[in-house]
Amino acid sequence: MNIPKTKARLTDGLVRQNIVLMSGLLIGPVIAGATDFESAAAISVVFSLVTFFSVAVCRLLPRRMVYTVRIIAYALIASALYIPAILACQFLLGEEVIVRAGIYLPILVINHVILSKTETRFFHLSYFQMLLDALGYIAGFVIVCLLTGIIRDILVNSAIGSLSIETGLSLPALETTFGGFILVGVLAGICRAIYNKLTMNNEQLAINKEPVGDDGNRPAEET
């Protein structure tokens, strides 16, 4: 197994093409649904199960099937897989959390990792590479969703789930949709700033590591 390639597959969806903070492909459930840690956990569980197994099944559909029909098949497969996923979530987190997450759980069946990425990216990879790639995207979403839920839970309820954290600060507006938009927007900006800084540093590092010629000059950049 090519380890650097495998690592690149996992980190691509995790950071560089994160579907919440970098490409914004799936932001609605994080903004309006992940209002506390438990709701964020419910969204993460359902999204992970539905997306991973849907992508694994959808990749097996014949490519000669026209896209108009294929997109319907993707949505139907995801909504059929939603049934075991919601039952698993109910078992893990309880009925009350599912009720609190509301419509943000069922709408996860129409997400662009399944509907678009399968088409534009996953079909061009081997089955194993595709599964790794999908895992990277799922992990990227789960981390941001949980992070948003935790930040809101701390700043609104002074707690993370059932664990009480006394902050002496209460910002109930963060629980609302507008609070979610502003919080996710700020997180996206911070994430991009850090990513840009790191990639610039890495590029600088790569330039510094380039071999120096006999004349003491570095080789000219390829154009």
Added chain:
Amino acid sequence: MELFASLFNAALLAIFLQNSIFERALGPNILIYASRKREHVIGFSLVIIYSTTLSSIIAWVLDRNFSSWEYFGIVTPLLYILVISFIYILSLILVWRFLPKVFGKIKTYVHLSVFNCSVLGALFLSSQFGESLIGYIGFGVGTGLGFFLAGYLLYIAHPRLNSELVPAAFRGLPITLVYIGIISLSLYAFVGYATR
């Protein structure tokens, strides 16, 4: 007159109080994509109005007949996706057969405007807020009009949100989300907001 009042009320509820973007955050990614071009804002909104309205009628029939079933909540996404798919395929065939020019224009984005959270979410919201068939239809129309309102507000701000005046890290998606958040905050004036 009473029917018209119910329709109007449901539409107003969907446009302002339960706006699919500003209040519910259903499909902001599609909105951001559509807001780059005026034709896309109009095209996406019309397709969403059409699909939510027609789907809402069938959803009303399903809700009315099966909502008492114990497992209805779990299979609802599957049923609603079947409804949306049926409307999508039937409409595409009709447009392709009778309006080939329109088909040529919309074929690049029609799948995005039908299979998105705004349309599916509107059906779930209709079942919560639309009490009668008129309520469902009004909510369907209002969802599309609400999407158009959000899309237009984003379209006119698009050049500024992507200009060099915005710091590079915040340009594009981050500042757009903050902008939508501020408009959403101003819409809260309609419903009021109370801290706990």
